[in-house]
Amino acid sequence: MGEPSSSSLSSPVRSVPLTVITPMPRWKSRPGWAFLTYMRYRSKLHEVRQLRFIHFARWQRVSRRSLTNFANQPAEADGDDLFVFSTNFNGPWDQYIDTFSRVDNIRKGIRWLWGFSDKFPGPTPIRNFKSYIHHHTYAEQHYFDAYPDATVRDIAQALSVTEGLRQFVATRPETRSTDEAFARNYVEFLDTMADTDVPTGTTSQSFLTALSPIESADSSAASQQIRQYLEGRSPEPSPFADCPMVHMARIVVVDDLKPALGNRNATSLASRYLLFVVELDGSIGDFLDRLSDSHPEFVQAVWGSCHGFPVDRTGPVFFRQYIESCTAKPNLPFAAFPGVSVDQIRCALDTRHRLLKQVSQWGTAPTRAQWKHFAEHLGERGHHGY
Amino acid sequence: MGTSATDHADIQAIVKGFGYRYPVARYSMLRLADSAEVNQRFLQSLPEALDIAEIPTSIAALASSNSVSPDSASPNSAITVGLSFAGLAKLGVSPSTLRSFPLEFCQGMAARSAVNSDTGPSAPHLWEPFWTDGVDVVLGIVAGSVEAAEQTHQRLRAFIDNTANERGEIVDHIQEVGTDHGQRIFGPEQGGHPRPIEHFGFRDGVSTTPIEGLIDGDSPKIKGAGRLDHAGDWHAIAAGEFLYGYTDEIGEIPTGPQPSSIARNGTYLVYRKLQQNVDVFHRYVQQLADDLDLDADTVAAKIVGRKHDGQPLVTTNGINDFDYSADPRGRQCPLGSHVRRTNPRDSLGFQSLLVDRHRMARRGITYGQPFDGPDSGDRGLLFLALNVDIGRQFEFVQREWVNFGNDFDQGADRDPLTGSHEPDLGEMTFHYDKANPVVTAKALPRFVDTRGGEYFFVPGCDGYRRVIEGSFGPTS
Numbered sequence: 050m051g052e053p054s055s056s057s058l059s060s061p062v063r064s065v066p067l068t069v070i071t072p073m074p075r076w077k078s079r080p081g082w083a084f085l086t087y088m089r090y091r092s093k094l095h096e097v098r099q100l101r102f103i104h105f106a107r108w109q110r111v112s113r114r115s116l117t118n119f120a121n122q123p124a125e126a127d128g129d130d131l132f133v134f135s136t137n138f139n140g141p142w143d144q145y146i147d148t149f150s151r152v153d154n155i156r157k158g159i160r161w162l163w164g165f166s167d168k169f170p171g172p173t174p175i176r177n178f179k180s181y182i183h184h185h186t187y188a189e190q191h192y193f194d195a196y197p198d199a200t201v202r203d204i205a206q207a208l209s210v211t212e213g214l215r216q217f218v219a220t221r222p223e224t225r226s227t228d229e230a231f232a233r234n235y236v237e238f239l240d241t242m243a244d245t246d247v248p249t250g251t252t253s254q255s256f257l258t259a260l261s262p263i264e265s266a267d268s269s270a271a272s273q274q275i276r277q278y279l280e281g282r283s284p285e286p287s288p289f290a291d292c293p294m295v296h297m298a299r300i301v302v303v304d305d306l307k308p309a310l311g312n313r314n315a316t317s318l319a320s321r322y323l324l325f326v327v328e329l330d331g332s333i334g335d336f337l338d339r340l341s342d343s344h345p346e347f348v349q350a351v352w353g354s355c356h357g358f359p360v361d362r363t364g365p366v367f368f369r370q371y372i373e374s375c376t377a378k379p380n381l382p383f384a385a386f387p388g389v390s391v392d393q394i395r396c397a398l399d400t401r402h403r404l405l406k407q408v409s410q411w412g413t414a415p416t417r418a419q420w421k422h423f424a425e426h427l428g429e430r431g432h433h434g435y
Numbered sequence: 436m437g438t439s440a441t442d443h444a445d446i447q448a449i450v451k452g453f454g455y456r457y458p459v460a461r462y463s464m465l466r467l468a469d470s471a472e473v474n475q476r477f478l479q480s481l482p483e484a485l486d487i488a489e490i491p492t493s494i495a496a497l498a499s500s501n502s503v504s505p506d507s508a509s510p511n512s513a514i515t516v517g518l519s520f521a522g523l524a525k526l527g528v529s530p531s532t533l534r535s536f537p538l539e540f541c542q543g544m545a546a547r548s549a550v551n552s553d554t555g556p557s558a559p560h561l562w563e564p565f566w567t568d569g570v571d572v573v574l575g576i577v578a579g580s581v582e583a584a585e586q587t588h589q590r591l592r593a594f595i596d597n598t599a600n601e602r603g604e605i606v607d608h609i610q611e612v613g614t615d616h617g618q619r620i621f622g623p624e625q626g627g628h629p630r631p632i633e634h635f636g637f638r639d640g641v642s643t644t645p646i647e648g649l650i651d652g653d654s655p656k657i658k659g660a661g662r663l664d665h666a667g668d669w670h671a672i673a674a675g676e677f678l679y680g681y682t683d684e685i686g687e688i689p690t691g692p693q694p695s696s697i698a699r700n701g702t703y704l705v706y707r708k709l710q711q712n713v714d715v716f717h718r719y720v721q722q723l724a725d726d727l728d729l730d731a732d733t734v735a736a737k738i739v740g741r742k743h744d745g746q747p748l749v750t751t752n753g754i755n756d757f758d759y760s761a762d763p764r765g766r767q768c769p770l771g772s773h774v775r776r777t778n779p780r781d782s783l784g785f786q787s788l789l790v791d792r793h794r795m796a797r798r799g800i801t802y803g804q805p806f807d808g809p810d811s812g813d814r815g816l817l818f819l820a821l822n823v824d825i826g827r828q829f830e831f832v833q834r835e836w837v838n839f840g841n842d843f844d845q846g847a848d849r850d851p852l853t854g855s856h857e858p859d860l861g862e863m864t865f866h867y868d869k870a871n872p873v874v875t876a877k878a879l880p881r882f883v884d885t886r887g888g889e890y891f892f893v894p895g896c897d898g899y900r901r902v903i904e905g906s907f908g909p910t911s
Contacts (some may be wrong), residue, residue: 099784140835140842147827151685153789158483173686176690202844203846205844
């Protein structure tokens with residue numbers, strides 16, 4: 050999904066995926082990779098964070114040669130490498146792109162990041178940049194968001210409020226001598242609760258990008274079948290909902306690497322590919338085990354017609370090994386809340402919601418007993434050790 | 436092409452604005468005949484019929500008429516002409532030119548109701564019926580007095596009647612299907628001058644978007660109203676955000692309808708009749724203040740984002756020369772307040788970079804009698820806004836800033852004053868003072884309902900002349 054669908058125009062959707070794959074000429078590919086590596090260690094992508102509407106973003110070079118992993122797979126001939134950009138953001142597509150090219154440092158970043166892609170027009174004129182991105186956008190056949198109702202700003206506020214509440218609860222305000230003394234503390238807490246800095250998380254986040262070649266005997270039929278399966282099951286809950294470590298996930302059928310407009314000598318990919326992009330907590334292996342354990346039929350239906358998929362040997366170990374053999378190394382990942390886990394985000398959103406509801410119901414300051422009950426209730430939920 | 440609007444003899448006067456010398460307006464909504472030739476002839480004869488030299492009135496013409504009688508209490512009427520998509524078609528504009536207009540304009544405001552949250556009591560099927568039956572032309576008559584406006588309006592009506600009579604038994608004729616009577620209302624004097632207010636009782640017209648080329652480069656009115664740069668200086672907004680044919684804020688010339696001669700110096704008028712439920716507003720604010728033992732005027736100011744006299748809620752150098760950098764969390768001026776949402780200035784970070792592309796030039800005027808006690812009188816605002824890209828400017832603000840709250844850390848909360856609240860669900864949370872740091876206004880009713888509206892193309896004077904001469908017809 051590139052531009053939001055017309056139905057989403059009436060009710061702004063909370064997170065929108067965008068997947069852009071541009072061709073990277075071989076001679077630019079190595080410097081491009083070097084630049085991404087440099088950015089990964091040197092750039093904090095401050096401006097992207099300040100925009101506060103991007104959950105995740107990733108820029109990744111995938112060398113065409115690295116796509117040939119299996120003996121029976123047609124070898125990829127020399128041709129342009131792939132530059133994969135995947136992101137999830139809040140708000141309309143146009144605003145996102147428009148903003149990117151207006152902020153100085155982001156404009157420079159765009160110039161460099163896509164500067165290694167074929168026939169990149171630069172961040173301005175903006176309509177050329179937009180049509181370049183639009184031309185190279187691929188539709189997602191499956192998209193999962195672990196907290197679909199929350200924007201980056203919602204999460205930032207929830208984490209901040211939750212941290213403020215944690216600090217307040219830790220002072221055991223209900224043990225004050227009188228309700229009046231408690232009320233003073235309570236009002237002070239409300240006054241400053243949204244000012245607490247968003248805490249830095251400690252969870253290690255992982256970023257999976259895997260490209261699996263679809264069987265070539267009739268890859269068109271196979272890719273169509275995968276599309277139909279994924280799109281046909283869309284009302285069903287996503288299997289990723291049963292993988293509590295997953296923030297966001299998407300599956301994209303890549304029929305070919307779209308050549309840049311005006312390039313008539315592009316070499317097609319030898320196979321169609323299944324692009325699998327996941328942002329998650331902890332180890333990629335654990336996630337893959339969990340997915341194949343809980344939804345073997347999904348794994349079979351999606352990857353079953355891919356080269357190298359262990360048809361005869363089922364079970365998590367094989368799926369994990371299979372996806373790992375298709376994995377491209379991450380280059381430049383961005384996360385709005387590095388180190389903050391899915392569970393922490395969901396709990397913070399829930400805590401903020403319940404706190405604000407309670408504050409609004411109380412109107413004025415609650416009694417010490419009311420507060421004690423509320424705080425204990427938080428503790429009973431077992432989240433964050435209140 | 437530069438960023439400065441230079442062609443004052445071709446740009447309609449409404450783009451610059453009429454100022455308070457013209458406190459009266461009549462907006463006449465016309466439905467044209469089926470015959471393009473009849474329609475063209477009608478509009479061609481209009482200047483003679485109304486006894487006005489030039490229709491539409493250009494910025495240059497308005498300036499020269501004012502210079503002839505600068506002290507006149509009743510300057511001559513000035514005329515704005517806007518054409519809807521259907522109107523352009525009925526004037527014989529070719530299908531290929533029609534197709535080159537942007538989608539939002541082609542569809543029209545009623546069809547865009549979901550985008551604009553014109554739902555519930557604001558839904559198009561509840562509008563004044565002529566809007567959904569079709570309005571082809573809006574003729575705006577602005578004048579210095581009710582009498583002058585009335586006189587011109589009567590001439591228009593007589594001319595329409597004559598045209599219909601001339602055509603005898605033929606049913607196909609031009610009709611005036613609706614009229615809106617705009618009249619500024621004034622509050623208590625400030626600094627020895629009466630100040631215009633809107634019906635909720637707040638001072639109106641404090642901040643006017645300055646357009647490059649239409650405002651003096653060092654005018655103090657630019658401060659707080661324009662674009663904010665890194666150094667903290669304010670600048671007028673590039674003319675290309677409001678007019679075809681000029682460079683916009685990102686240094687590009689917006690692509691418009693083709694051929695370019697129809698587009699040049701043209702803009703889009705977003706016309707909305709917004710009924711204000713003044714009684715409901717006053718009662719709601721008083722109830723909230725009583726329930727929480729707060730001051731009602733302050734609660735109203737927190738909802739609106741300014742005090743009744745127009746003074747901002749943040750520290751300021753003047754009534755409009757301020758930004759929100761000292762109030763990032765909205766402790767003084769709530770992040771969700773009406774004024775902060777509709778012109779966030781630097782609230783979103785990066786100076787005003789994330790805001791500049793969503794600005795409009797507002798040319799609205801109040802209608803109806805001032806509120807003086809509980810009654811059911813019809814009063815409100817004729818919301819008129821000009822922009823070159825309805826989708827990026829008006830509709831974006833309506834969708835993202837008025838009827839959604841994310842950009843202001845307000846989740847899905849809507850603009851407390853003008854949002855289309857669902858029954859019992861409208862909410863706003865704000866910081867009142869240190870003793871009341873979290874105040875929640877619950878079950879916000881709708882204080883404003885849409886009664887009708889349309890998107891009109893306001894061409895340059897030359898473009899208009901060519902339209903009514905049939906120059907953009909299929910055979911031209």
